[in-house]
Amino acid sequence: MNHSMINASVSMNGLQQKLDILANNIANINTVGYKRKDASFQEILTSVKNQPEKFQLPGRMTPSGLQLGWGARLSQISSDFTQGPVENTQNSLDLMVQGDGMFEILVDGKPYWTKSGSFQLSVMPGNQGLALTTKDGHYVSGLNGEPIILPPNTQPKIDEQGNVVAYSETGARPVQVGRIRVVQIERPQLLEAVGENFYTLKAGIEKGQALRDAAGLTVQEQGKLKVMQGYLEQSNVNLPDEMTELINVQRAFQLSSRAVTSSDSMMGLANNLRG
Structure with missing residues (x-):
């Protein structure tokens, strides 16, 4: 599995967890004393791909090497203790x-x-x-x-x-x-x-x-x-805010899903070219 597919797959997993949290918040909008939950994410280990010395040209402002990320994962689920209605x-x-x-x-x-x-x-x-x-x-x-x-x-x-x-x-x-x-x-x-x-x-x-x-x-x-x-x-869940966040996360999930599909298609083309 190539890097782009791994990155997109990891992102989909984290976004699915975020969707579950939002769905739970919406389901508890009428639960007495419920405190909305929020998700925090952290970047998964980033690796650096070294570049040859010839890439370090005079006047270059950025450090040599390419940082390769592997997506983000859920790090913590926290509760918002602000008082509800x-x-x-x-x-x-x-x-x-x-x-x-x-x-x-x-x-x-x-x-x-x-x-x-x-x-x-x-x-x-x-x-x-x-x-x-x-x-x-x-x-x-x-x-x-x-x-x-x-x-x-x-x-x-x-x-x-x-x-x-x-x-x-x-x-x-x-x-x-x-x-x-x-x-x-x-x-x-x-x-x-x-x-x-x-x-x-x-x-x-x-x-x-x-x-x-x-x-x-x-x-x-x-x-x-x-x-x-x-x-x-009452619950401190704000339905319009939760629905807006839900739509944004769903769009991000769809984007990651398309990235997996595109990566799979590119791998298929590469295999056919080699054949």
């Missing part, structure tokens, strides 16, 4: 974090983080209370790393710091049941997106390197992170 749902179980913060969710006892605050109350085994959970039944973590549990027949009222107070439908005295663990995003590049709109730490990364507990922030820093009850943060 805010929707007022007036539902006491809908929450959002205003600012660079996320909710901590417990999945099989392991912490994950999400911008999606569409929660519900799930009955605990033995009717021991009501747990604040995601729609899939994963527990919302409190400051102590345990689920937020409300007494039966109560509804939560949550302040800007994430403190949860249970109010009884019978008019009994309100009970503070805990505080939702909210984390501030310090280094988003150290987070990795996983399924169910969750984020986890990349391999070898400690929590303190990427995230900070909101409870440990100064009063001024905490003022930038507010838990808002009755609101949801």
